[in-house]
Structures are given as C-alpha cells and as structure tokens.
Amino acid sequence: METSGKHRTIVFLDMDGVLVDFSIGLANALNKDIGGNIDYPRSRGKKLNKVKAYTGPDKVFPITKEFLVNLLKKRDAKQELTGWETVIKRYQYSPITDNYDHWARLPKADGADYLIRGCFDLVGEENVYVLSAPVDEASIDAKKYWLAKNTPFPPERIIIREDKDAVPPLFPDSRCILIDDREKYKALFSSSGGEGIIHTPEASMEGAKNSLLTLSRMI
Numbered sequence: 001m002e003t004s005g006k007h008r009t010i011v012f013l014d015m016d017g018v019l020v021d022f023s024i025g026l027a028n029a030l031n032k033d034i035g036g037n038i039d040y041p042r043s044r045g046k047k048l049n050k051v052k053a054y055t056g057p058d059k060v061f062p063i064t065k066e067f068l069v070n071l072l073k074k075r076d077a078k079q080e081l082t083g084w085e086t087v088i089k090r091y092q093y094s095p096i097t098d099n100y101d102h103w104a105r106l107p108k109a110d111g112a113d114y115l116i117r118g119c120f121d122l123v124g125e126e127n128v129y130v131l132s133a134p135v136d137e138a139s140i141d142a143k144k145y146w147l148a149k150n151t152p153f154p155p156e157r158i159i160i161r162e163d164k165d166a167v168p169p170l171f172p173d174s175r176c177i178l179i180d181d182r183e184k185y186k187a188l189f190s191s192s193g194g195e196g197i198i199h200t201p202e203a204s205m206e207g208a209k210n211s212l213l214t215l216s217r218m219i
C-alpha cells in the first residue's frame with residue numbers, strides 16, 4: 001500500500017537486538033565480572049561490590065540473556081524493579097563502557113542475514129540502511145568495524161546516532177520504516193514522520209521472520 005504519494009520506501013535496521021546479539025554479549029561480560037575476582041577502581045568497583053554482596057531472594061546468577069531482555073523492557077516501560085534488577089541495572093553498562101573490543105566482538109543475531117536479505121528483496125538493497133544508537137565513542141567506532149566485518153552495508157548507508165527521531169526528516173520524499181527491538185525508539189522514530197516495526201523476539205530467526213512478514217504487509 002502506497003501512502004501519501006511517497007515513491008520510495010527506506011528500511012532502517014537497528015543493531016543491538018536486531019542485527020547484533022547484544023544481550024548474550026552483555027550477560028557474558030556481567031557473569032565474568034560478578035563471578036570473578038578483579039578489583040576495579042572507583043565507581044565500577046563500588047557498584048560491582050554491591051552486586052556481589054546482594055543476597056535478596058530474587059537474586060539469579062548466572063545472569064541470562066532472558067533476564068537482561070526482560071530488565072530492559074521493564075526499564076523502558078518505567079516499571080518497578082526488584083532489588084537484584086536494580087543493582088544489575090546500576091552496574092550493567094560498566095563492563096561495556098569505553099570498551100571497543102566488547103562491541104567489535106559481539107555475536108551476530110540469529111536471523112540477521114535472513115532479515116537483511118529479505119529487506120533487500122522487498123525494497124531494494126539501496127533502500128536498506130542501518131540506524132543504531134551508540135553508548136559512547138568507543139562503541140561508535142566498534143559498530144562501524146562490526147558492520148564492515150559482518151554485513152554488506154557501505155558506510156553511506158550506516159547512521160549511528162542516539163536521536164533516531166532526527167532521521168525521517170532527512171528523507172522527506174521517502175517513507176521511512178524502522179525495525180527495532182525497543183518501543184522507545186519506535187516511538188521516537190514515529191514522532192517525526194517515520195513508522196516502526198518491533199523486532200520480537202529480539203535477536204532471533206523468529207523475530208526476523210515476524211519483522212519481514214510485517215514489512216511485506218506494510219509496503
């Protein structure tokens with residue numbers, strides 16, 4: 001279905017939770033720190049000690065990917081967190097801040113290649129972009145490296161910025177559709193003229209199939 005006379009449809013693919021299995025990488029990094037004996041300086045060390053000292057009945061260790069996916073959903077929905085979720089929330093970005101290697105080595109999500117190929121087939125390769133929000137400078141460089149190594153996207157079709165709502169206005173003659181695992185970014189993107197598809201289950205082949213089916217019905 002064509003809408004509002006826009007002749008071109010551009011699909012934007014999120015990285016973490018869509019092309020990249022961010023949660024499994026984060027779970028591994030957290031488990032290594034919580035189960036290990038490294039004394040980190042300053043605030044990282046203090047926050048990690050709080051995680052290690054936590055003894056509440058809701059404590060689950062090792063941390064699983066599912067735990068982190070659920071925690072992120074609860075945070076985005078501004079739901080109340082349990083004690084264990086709170087100490088993990090406070091610590092979880094410490095191991096992956098200013099850590100190029102972490103971001104560069106994250107595993108590709110299940111279904112990522114299938115999703116990319118399917119989007120190319122549906123709207124044309126030249127109309128598929130990557131749109132990812134970075135955590136910090138180190139993650140920006142590492143994300144570019146990761147995409148060059150794992151995907152066919154040229155630099156001119158890679159956009160790495162936090163304010164995803166700034167992107168649809170850059171393509172005023174096009175219909176812009178974002179495939180993203182987070183409601184937060186779908187809402188942002190939609191607030192400035194874009195449309196969104198929630199990629200769920202995140203980082204999975206089932207999610208890739210769901211997103212492609214939704215996309216095929218939208219265009």
Ligand SMILES: [Mg+2]
Nearest residue numbers: 014016017181
């Ligand atoms: Mg994401």
